Every structure is written in structure tokens, then in C-alpha cells.
Amino acid sequence: KQEVTQIPAALSVPEGENLVLNCSFTDSAIYNLQWFRQDPGKGLTSLLLIQSSQREQTSGRLNASLDKSSGRSTLYIAASQPGDSATYLCAVRTSGTYKYIFGTGTRLKVLA
């Protein structure tokens, strides 16, 4: 059974810092992995989708990497801004299923 873990649960950094959010999964036979952002009281916004055949994906200041063998993905945020403050969730789709299993998220606060 796939389990997805995100550590730390919360993170507070000063504006301008580069930071890394972690996502770990127990079953390396994944189809893809998706990173989301959730603002308080809002829905989830898709940030990046990374296929199992890819090592990384980039969008603006965001870069997601995937290492299936170690069961890890990282989301790198460059030059963080207060507007990046939100909860970041990763979701894993295991091969052979159409279900996504979500991590519990990392709550990020970027201080001005």
C-alpha cells in the first residue's frame, strides 16, 4: 500500500531564501507525481506534474525532481516571496492504478 510522507510539516523562512520541500513515498512503482499548492480556505492549484520517466520539471521559480529508486521527490523554490506562503502537497499515482495518494503537506510561511 502506497504511503506518502512530507517532512517538515511546517517551515518558516525569511524572504529571498531558496528552499526545498520533501516528499517521500514507499512504493517506487509510480506512474507520476504531482505537486500542489493550497491557500487557506481554497482549493488545490496544480504546480507541476512529473512523469515516472522524468527526472525533473521546471516552472518559473519552481523545480521538482524525482528519484524513484529512493522514493523521493523534492520541490525547490528559488528566491522565496511572501506570496509563496501556502501549504504544499504532493500526490503520487502508483502504476496500475488511477488513484492519487496525497501527503499531509508542508505549511510554508515566507516572512517579509
Added chain:
Amino acid sequence: DAGVIQSPRHEVTEMGQEVTLRCKPISGHDYLFWYRQTMMRGLELLIYFNNNVPIDDSGMPEDRFSAKMPNASFSTLKIQPSEPRDSAVYFCASSFDAGEQFFGPGTRLTVL
């Protein structure tokens, strides 16, 4: 495209009442997912459809929960009778070929 549309955005009801949540997926998407989010359990998949057919309802907590998708542009999640422990935010998401998921704004349900 307007994105995934959910209604109502907020619902307050009394224990024992029937609750119906509605979702309109993005046009052209063939997968529709219903999720529930709580502080204790995070984001849980309840059921998903492919081409209007329910594929996996193993996440539906009890027989009090039911979901339908009568056509490609509409789905409902019904709780009858509702209980206080059903209070949560319910999200609908859609995708094409079970790829990148796009979430609606959610329905915040409070059962008194």
C-alpha cells in the same frame, strides 16, 4: 475554460438531513474524482469515475455516501443521513486520461 465548478461553496445542515454536493468537471476531461479533506485525515479519495462510470468507490466511508455521474458534465455526491463527523471540505477534481488533476474550490460542509 471556467475550471472545475462546485456548488454549493458552503453548506450548513442538521444531523439526519440529506446533503447533495455538485460538481461540473472541465470539458473534455474523462476522469472525475471526489475527495474529502479534514484536519485529522488530510485529503482522502472517496470515489472516482472514468467516462461517467464509477471505477473505485473503496474510499466511500459508509453506505450513507453515494455518488453519481449521469453525464460527462455533471456529478453529485450525496450523504443521507448526514452526521456531524461528515463535516469536512469536499473537493471534486477532473483530469484527462488520469493525468494532471485540476481541483474545484471545494464545498465546506458543516453538520450540526
